[in-house]
Amino acid sequence: MTQLFDLSGRTALVTGSARGIGFALAEGLATAGATVILNGTRSDTVAEAAGRLESKGFKALGRAFDVTDEHAVADAFAQWDKDGVQVDIVVNNAGIQFRKPLVELELADWQRVIDTNLTSAFIVAKEAARRMIARGTGGKIINIGSLTSESARATVGAYTAAKGGIKMLTRAMSAEWAASNIQANAIGPGYILTDMNKPLVENAAFDAWVKSSNPSQRWGRPEELVGTAVYLSSPASSYVNGQIIYVDGGWLAVL
Ligand code: GCO
Numbered sequence: 001m002t003q004l005f006d007l008s009g010r011t012a013l014v015t016g017s018a019r020g021i022g023f024a025l026a027e028g029l030a031t032a033g034a035t036v037i038l039n040g041t042r043s044d045t046v047a048e049a050a051g052r053l054e055s056k057g058f059k060a061l062g063r064a065f066d067v068t069d070e071h072a073v074a075d076a077f078a079q080w081d082k083d084g085v086q087v088d089i090v091v092n093n094a095g096i097q098f099r100k101p102l103v104e105l106e107l108a109d110w111q112r113v114i115d116t117n118l119t120s121a122f123i124v125a126k127e128a129a130r131r132m133i134a135r136g137t138g139g140k141i142i143n144i145g146s147l148t149s150e151s152a153r154a155t156v157g158a159y160t161a162a163k164g165g166i167k168m169l170t171r172a173m174s175a176e177w178a179a180s181n182i183q184a185n186a187i188g189p190g191y192i193l194t195d196m197n198k199p200l201v202e203n204a205a206f207d208a209w210v211k212s213s214n215p216s217q218r219w220g221r222p223e224e225l226v227g228t229a230v231y232l233s234s235p236a237s238s239y240v241n242g243q244i245i246y247v248d249g250g251w252l253a254v255l
Helices: 021-032 043-055 068-082 105-134 157-180 204-213 222-233
Strands: 011-014 035-042 059-066 089-092 137-144 181-187 244-247
Touching: 011 021, 011 157, 011 181, 021 035, 021 043, 021 089, 021 222, 035 043, 043 222, 068 105, 068 204, 105 137, 105 157, 105 181, 137 222, 157 181, 181 222, 222 244
Parallel strands: 011 035, 011 089, 035 059, 089 137, 137 181, 181 244
Antiparallel strands: none
Protein backbone atom coordinates (compact mmCIF):
# COMPACT_ATOMS: atom_id res chain seq x y z
CA MET A 1 0.00 0.00 0.00
CA THR A 2 2.84 2.43 0.83
CA GLN A 3 4.11 2.24 -2.78
CA LEU A 4 0.95 4.10 -3.77
CA PHE A 5 2.29 7.25 -2.14
CA ASP A 6 6.01 6.65 -2.61
CA LEU A 7 7.81 9.36 -4.60
CA SER A 8 11.25 7.73 -4.46
CA GLY A 9 13.19 8.21 -7.68
CA ARG A 10 11.04 11.15 -8.77
CA THR A 11 12.07 14.79 -9.05
CA ALA A 12 9.60 17.54 -8.17
CA LEU A 13 9.91 21.20 -9.13
CA VAL A 14 7.96 23.46 -6.77
CA THR A 15 7.78 27.07 -7.92
CA GLY A 16 7.73 29.80 -5.32
CA SER A 17 9.05 27.38 -2.67
CA ALA A 18 11.56 29.39 -0.63
CA ARG A 19 8.87 29.92 2.03
CA GLY A 20 5.18 29.50 2.91
CA ILE A 21 2.99 26.94 1.20
CA GLY A 22 5.61 26.23 -1.49
CA PHE A 23 8.29 25.35 1.05
CA ALA A 24 5.87 23.18 3.04
CA LEU A 25 4.89 21.31 -0.12
CA ALA A 26 8.53 20.86 -1.15
CA GLU A 27 9.38 19.47 2.28
CA GLY A 28 6.36 17.17 2.15
CA LEU A 29 7.25 15.77 -1.27
CA ALA A 30 10.84 15.30 -0.09
CA THR A 31 9.56 13.41 2.96
CA ALA A 32 7.69 11.11 0.54
CA GLY A 33 11.00 10.38 -1.20
CA ALA A 34 11.19 12.89 -4.02
CA THR A 35 14.22 14.93 -4.96
CA VAL A 36 12.89 18.50 -4.82
CA ILE A 37 13.92 21.55 -6.81
CA LEU A 38 13.20 24.75 -4.92
CA ASN A 39 12.54 27.95 -6.80
CA GLY A 40 12.09 31.62 -6.08
CA THR A 41 13.21 34.95 -7.47
CA ARG A 42 16.18 35.35 -5.08
CA SER A 43 19.14 32.98 -5.16
CA ASP A 44 20.02 33.62 -1.49
CA THR A 45 16.61 32.64 -0.11
CA VAL A 46 16.33 29.69 -2.51
CA ALA A 47 19.78 28.43 -1.46
CA GLU A 48 18.92 28.88 2.23
CA ALA A 49 15.66 26.93 1.82
CA ALA A 50 17.38 24.11 -0.09
CA GLY A 51 20.02 24.01 2.63
CA ARG A 52 17.34 23.61 5.30
CA LEU A 53 15.93 20.57 3.52
CA GLU A 54 19.40 19.09 2.90
CA SER A 55 20.24 19.52 6.60
CA LYS A 56 17.25 17.25 7.30
CA GLY A 57 18.70 14.61 4.97
CA PHE A 58 16.44 15.34 2.02
CA LYS A 59 17.61 15.59 -1.61
CA ALA A 60 17.10 19.24 -2.61
CA LEU A 61 18.31 21.44 -5.45
CA GLY A 62 17.69 25.14 -5.79
CA ARG A 63 17.36 27.40 -8.80
CA ALA A 64 16.35 31.03 -8.74
CA PHE A 65 14.50 32.17 -11.84
CA ASP A 66 11.50 34.32 -12.71
CA VAL A 67 8.63 31.95 -13.55
CA THR A 68 6.93 34.71 -15.55
CA ASP A 69 9.91 34.92 -17.94
CA GLU A 70 9.61 32.22 -20.61
CA HIS A 71 13.30 32.52 -21.51
CA ALA A 72 14.40 32.09 -17.89
CA VAL A 73 12.13 29.05 -17.57
CA ALA A 74 13.44 27.56 -20.83
CA ASP A 75 17.02 28.14 -19.65
CA ALA A 76 16.28 26.39 -16.34
CA PHE A 77 14.89 23.31 -18.07
CA ALA A 78 17.76 23.32 -20.59
CA GLN A 79 20.22 23.31 -17.70
CA TRP A 80 18.38 20.40 -16.06
CA ASP A 81 18.52 18.56 -19.40
CA LYS A 82 22.29 19.05 -19.43
CA ASP A 83 22.58 17.97 -15.79
CA GLY A 84 20.48 14.86 -16.39
CA VAL A 85 17.74 16.17 -14.07
CA GLN A 86 14.34 14.80 -15.15
CA VAL A 87 11.43 16.80 -13.78
CA ASP A 88 8.60 14.28 -13.14
CA ILE A 89 6.37 16.47 -10.97
CA VAL A 90 5.62 20.19 -11.25
CA VAL A 91 3.85 22.11 -8.48
CA ASN A 92 2.87 25.51 -9.86
CA ASN A 93 2.72 27.29 -6.55
CA ALA A 94 4.29 30.69 -7.31
CA GLY A 95 1.80 33.45 -6.58
CA ILE A 96 1.35 36.95 -5.31
CA GLN A 97 -1.59 38.83 -3.87
CA PHE A 98 -2.55 42.46 -4.55
CA ARG A 99 -5.57 43.79 -2.73
CA LYS A 100 -7.27 46.80 -4.34
CA PRO A 101 -10.78 47.52 -5.69
CA LEU A 102 -11.03 46.91 -9.45
CA VAL A 103 -11.91 50.54 -10.17
CA GLU A 104 -8.61 51.61 -8.59
CA LEU A 105 -6.49 48.77 -9.98
CA GLU A 106 -3.73 49.84 -12.38
CA LEU A 107 -3.31 47.69 -15.48
CA ALA A 108 0.33 47.02 -14.58
CA ASP A 109 -0.69 45.58 -11.22
CA TRP A 110 -3.43 43.49 -12.84
CA GLN A 111 -0.92 42.13 -15.35
CA ARG A 112 1.67 41.34 -12.67
CA VAL A 113 -0.84 39.24 -10.71
CA ILE A 114 -2.10 37.44 -13.83
CA ASP A 115 1.45 36.78 -15.03
CA THR A 116 2.66 35.42 -11.70
CA ASN A 117 -0.43 33.47 -10.64
CA LEU A 118 -1.66 32.10 -13.99
CA THR A 119 0.66 32.63 -16.95
CA SER A 120 3.64 31.20 -15.08
CA ALA A 121 1.76 27.92 -14.64
CA PHE A 122 1.34 27.72 -18.41
CA ILE A 123 4.99 28.60 -19.09
CA VAL A 124 6.46 26.12 -16.59
CA ALA A 125 4.05 23.26 -17.30
CA LYS A 126 4.58 23.62 -21.05
CA GLU A 127 8.36 23.15 -20.70
CA ALA A 128 7.85 20.18 -18.36
CA ALA A 129 5.11 18.51 -20.41
CA ARG A 130 7.10 18.79 -23.65
CA ARG A 131 9.80 16.66 -22.01
CA MET A 132 7.41 14.25 -20.31
CA ILE A 133 5.70 13.60 -23.67
CA ALA A 134 9.02 13.25 -25.53
CA ARG A 135 10.34 10.83 -22.89
CA GLY A 136 7.09 8.88 -22.83
CA THR A 137 7.43 8.77 -19.04
CA GLY A 138 4.23 10.59 -18.10
CA GLY A 139 4.24 12.98 -15.17
CA LYS A 140 2.30 15.08 -12.70
CA ILE A 141 1.24 18.73 -12.86
CA ILE A 142 -0.27 20.22 -9.71
CA ASN A 143 -1.52 23.79 -9.96
CA ILE A 144 -2.30 25.76 -6.83
CA GLY A 145 -5.74 27.35 -6.98
CA SER A 146 -7.72 28.99 -4.22
CA LEU A 147 -11.20 29.39 -2.80
CA THR A 148 -11.26 32.19 -5.35
CA SER A 149 -11.07 29.55 -8.08
CA GLU A 150 -14.72 29.06 -7.15
CA SER A 151 -16.02 32.19 -5.41
CA ALA A 152 -14.98 35.83 -5.53
CA ARG A 153 -14.04 38.16 -2.71
CA ALA A 154 -14.10 41.93 -3.21
CA THR A 155 -10.73 43.74 -3.62
CA VAL A 156 -8.82 40.70 -4.96
CA GLY A 157 -10.16 40.77 -8.53
CA ALA A 158 -6.91 40.06 -10.39
CA TYR A 159 -6.07 37.20 -8.02
CA THR A 160 -9.60 35.79 -8.41
CA ALA A 161 -9.43 35.94 -12.21
CA ALA A 162 -6.04 34.23 -12.15
CA LYS A 163 -7.14 31.48 -9.76
CA GLY A 164 -10.33 30.91 -11.75
CA GLY A 165 -8.07 30.55 -14.77
CA ILE A 166 -5.94 28.04 -12.88
CA LYS A 167 -8.99 25.79 -12.47
CA MET A 168 -9.78 25.84 -16.18
CA LEU A 169 -6.12 25.73 -17.32
CA THR A 170 -5.82 22.54 -15.25
CA ARG A 171 -8.70 21.04 -17.23
CA ALA A 172 -7.17 22.25 -20.51
CA MET A 173 -3.91 20.53 -19.57
CA SER A 174 -5.83 17.32 -18.87
CA ALA A 175 -7.60 17.55 -22.22
CA GLU A 176 -4.27 17.60 -24.05
CA TRP A 177 -1.87 15.65 -21.82
CA ALA A 178 -3.85 12.85 -20.13
CA ALA A 179 -3.29 10.58 -23.12
CA SER A 180 0.45 10.97 -22.47
CA ASN A 181 -0.06 9.71 -18.90
CA ILE A 182 0.36 13.20 -17.47
CA GLN A 183 -2.14 13.85 -14.68
CA ALA A 184 -2.86 17.57 -14.27
CA ASN A 185 -4.84 18.51 -11.17
CA ALA A 186 -5.13 21.42 -8.74
CA ILE A 187 -5.27 22.07 -5.04
CA GLY A 188 -7.56 24.82 -3.74
CA PRO A 189 -6.30 25.95 -0.34
CA GLY A 190 -8.66 27.70 2.04
CA TYR A 191 -7.43 30.54 4.22
CA ILE A 192 -3.97 29.36 5.26
CA LEU A 193 -1.60 30.89 7.83
CA THR A 194 1.05 32.32 5.49
CA ASP A 195 3.11 35.53 5.28
CA MET A 196 0.87 36.62 2.37
CA ASN A 197 -2.15 36.41 4.67
CA LYS A 198 -0.48 37.93 7.72
CA PRO A 199 -2.34 41.26 7.38
CA LEU A 200 -5.62 39.33 7.31
CA VAL A 201 -4.79 37.18 10.33
CA GLU A 202 -3.89 40.30 12.29
CA ASN A 203 -7.15 42.00 11.34
CA ALA A 204 -9.58 40.96 14.07
CA ALA A 205 -12.69 41.34 11.92
CA PHE A 206 -11.18 39.35 9.03
CA ASP A 207 -9.88 36.70 11.42
CA ALA A 208 -13.40 36.35 12.88
CA TRP A 209 -14.90 36.14 9.39
CA VAL A 210 -12.54 33.32 8.37
CA LYS A 211 -13.29 31.38 11.55
CA SER A 212 -17.06 31.83 11.22
CA SER A 213 -17.12 31.04 7.48
CA ASN A 214 -15.79 27.50 7.56
CA PRO A 215 -17.09 24.58 9.63
CA SER A 216 -13.60 23.85 10.96
CA GLN A 217 -13.73 27.34 12.50
CA ARG A 218 -10.05 28.00 12.03
CA TRP A 219 -7.30 28.95 9.56
CA GLY A 220 -5.47 26.12 7.84
CA ARG A 221 -1.75 25.45 8.20
CA PRO A 222 0.60 25.05 5.18
CA GLU A 223 1.51 21.52 6.23
CA GLU A 224 -2.17 20.53 5.97
CA LEU A 225 -1.85 20.80 2.19
CA VAL A 226 0.99 18.27 2.01
CA GLY A 227 -1.13 15.09 2.03
CA THR A 228 -3.13 16.20 -1.01
CA ALA A 229 0.06 17.24 -2.81
CA VAL A 230 1.69 13.85 -2.14
CA TYR A 231 -1.50 12.09 -3.31
CA LEU A 232 -1.63 14.08 -6.55
CA SER A 233 2.13 13.58 -7.09
CA SER A 234 1.98 9.81 -6.58
CA PRO A 235 0.80 6.64 -8.35
CA ALA A 236 -2.27 6.79 -6.09
CA SER A 237 -3.78 9.40 -8.42
CA SER A 238 -2.88 7.77 -11.75
CA TYR A 239 -6.48 7.97 -13.01
CA VAL A 240 -7.32 11.42 -11.58
CA ASN A 241 -7.34 14.25 -14.10
CA GLY A 242 -8.55 17.82 -14.27
CA GLN A 243 -9.72 17.93 -10.68
CA ILE A 244 -9.35 20.66 -8.09
CA ILE A 245 -9.29 19.39 -4.53
CA TYR A 246 -10.28 22.02 -1.97
CA VAL A 247 -8.34 21.82 1.27
CA ASP A 248 -10.42 24.50 2.97
CA GLY A 249 -11.79 23.15 6.22
CA GLY A 250 -15.12 22.59 4.49
CA TRP A 251 -15.60 26.25 3.55
CA LEU A 252 -17.05 25.69 0.06
CA ALA A 253 -19.12 22.67 1.11
CA VAL A 254 -21.20 24.43 3.77
CA LEU A 255 -23.47 27.51 3.65
C1 GCO B 1 -7.38 37.14 0.34
C2 GCO B 1 -6.49 35.96 0.57
C3 GCO B 1 -7.03 34.78 -0.23
C4 GCO B 1 -6.39 33.52 0.29
C5 GCO B 1 -6.68 32.28 -0.48
C6 GCO B 1 -8.05 31.76 -0.22
O1 GCO B 1 -6.88 38.27 0.27
O2 GCO B 1 -8.61 36.91 0.31
O3 GCO B 1 -5.15 36.23 0.22
O4 GCO B 1 -6.80 35.02 -1.56
O5 GCO B 1 -4.99 33.65 0.29
O6 GCO B 1 -6.47 32.46 -1.84
O7 GCO B 1 -8.20 30.52 -0.88
